Amino acid sequence: MRFGVNYTPTQGWFHHWLDFDLDSVRADLDSLAVLGLDHIRVFPLWPLFQPNRSLIRPRAVEQLVQLVDAAGERGLDVNVDGLQGHLSSFDFLPAWTRTWHRRNLFTDPEVLSGQEEYLRTLAAALADRPHFLGMTLGNEINQFSDRPHPDPDRITDEQAGAWLARMLAACERGAPGRMHLHAAYDAAWYQDGHPFTPAHAARLGAVTAVHSWVFNGTAQRHGPTGTATEQHAAYLLELSKAWATDPHRPVWLQEVGAPDPHIPAAGAARFTGATVTAALDCPDVWGVTWWCSHDVPRSLADFPELEYGLGLLGSDRTLKPAGRALAALIAEQRGRTHRPPVRSTALTVDAGGAEAAPHRSVCAPGGPVFEAWAELTAQGARPALVLSELAADTAHLTSRGITEVCTPEDVGGPRRRSSPAAPHRRSTS
Known part of the structure; x- marks a missing residue:
């Protein structure tokens, strides 16, 4: 079981690439290593690293390598996000994709060739570093493809899938055999018609990444200590497995945080632990x-208020309650094998078809699947999730250890049906 953190530099936030200070980075990493973490995720800013389609700045790439080496010296493995993209409400796109050079990020042939070469270059620069985990294509880059973005680059789900496959292949060419993946914000799981789909998330790349943020209506509906709020990340982990063709595909909870005021600062430690x-x-x-x-x-302006206080540590590197809570959990888990019991009861998900999932909003906060899962969990059950078209597939259910299936309509009532699967247990490590 791996525990890590998304690295937000204390000196200049992600603008630190403009005035890269390796000593400051090392001090930041020292403050993280003592928490017992074993990896970080880092974010080059795409416009600074590739300001022109044919220019990938060697000095910027060298500084990224220096950061990865510094992390490795402290026992921290590193995942690198490539196409930044979008971070904390700000978009960072190179000028050769906007305004007078406006071109679709996902379909324009010249943009695609530039993206490929950029991702390949970063991966290749790190391919021989033992502490380099692999590349994530970009941070929630799916938000550029659809509403509520104010200027989306519209694409179909087929085009989204083709883009993902092409960019993942570029990462693999640069650093063969590393853990290359993509990451989407939860529109991929919850928003009808969104071109990046649950099937893309759960089937493309080395692992599935989920990003759990309870300001999406969960905390507003269920409160800061509600079961659905404290279990939202677990719900997304289980939801991803409904779409996975590999029943034991690894899932990475790549982002999760305690956003104030949805999670009041006084409750951040509790929320982190839960x-x-x-x-x-x-x-x-x-x-x-x-x-x-x-x-x-706080010297940096114009962030949404909740973005300022999400750290495990303050901007002065002092440890906060959420950081203490996570460090304590890591210490408890050290040396243990991750072996949770099988989730033998499954709730069905009917999203209108596995590929495009046109009705995936049934899985969103307030939707019947989400609310039924939360209700079962509050009752003490440990429900898995299974696509409705696989609910009678004996081989699939058996491979996941599912012995009982119910629908959202069944929850709270006497009606349930047993699946044809035999009891089955599998431990993970």
């Missing part, structure tokens, strides 16, 4: 990576 504990009760979890390492300095 969220991570719930995630640990899910099978096939690769790791948990908290958002984020350090608070955004």
